Amino acid sequence: MTAIHPARDPGRITSPMLLGPAIALVVLVATLFVWPEELIGASLADFLLVTLFLGGGAAWLTGKAVARSWDPYLHLLVYCALLACAVRFCHFALFQATLFDPEPLAVEFVLLASIAxxxxxxxxxxxxTVQYGWMYERHGSVAWRPRKLGSS
Structure with a gap:
């Protein structure tokens, strides 16, 4: 079995696809402590209900659906942009928030894309790990690694 170069191993725990969302979420939470009302464009309860719980749940399921169909990651980002627009519309329709406000839309996109x-x-x-179980094994909840020779 050939060794996989660490920089080319997409399943590694230090993959940019895992580090990017983690860093984005940390920056987003830190920024929300500084400018909460300007960035979320609604009250905290409205933001938690619509964006985090409803939008975040939809984003999680969207991410799983895109992966399940073996679509490329770029499709996921397009779907997250559409989902962020839908969440922004829900804030507008339910809580009289501003519809075309770039800061809350960007915050919602980053949050939903990270969850997705x-x-x-x-x-x-x-x-x-299931389809290629002979080649890969689990490494945490969102990563995988090549199996070592002789392990089962």
Whole structure:
């Protein structure tokens, strides 16, 4: 079995697809402590209900669906942009928030894309370890690694 170069191993725990969402979420949470009302464009309760719980749940399922169909990651980002627009519309329709406000839309896109990416990776990890179980093994909940020779 040939060795996989660490920089080319998409399943590694230090993959940009895992580090990117983690860093984005940390920056987003830190920024929300500084400018909460300007960035979320609604009250905290409205943001938690619509964006985090409803939108985040839809983003997680979207990430899993894109991975399940073996579509490329770029499709996921397009779907997250559409989902962020739908969440922004829900804020507008239900809570009289501003519809075309770029800051809350960007915050919602980053949050939803991060959650969707983690859902994508969770499903892709399952696919790689189940379908290619002879070649890969689980390494955490969203990563996989090549099997060592002689392990089962």
């Amino acid at each position: 990416t983690l859902g994508f990776r969770a499903m892709r990890q399952r696919q790689m």
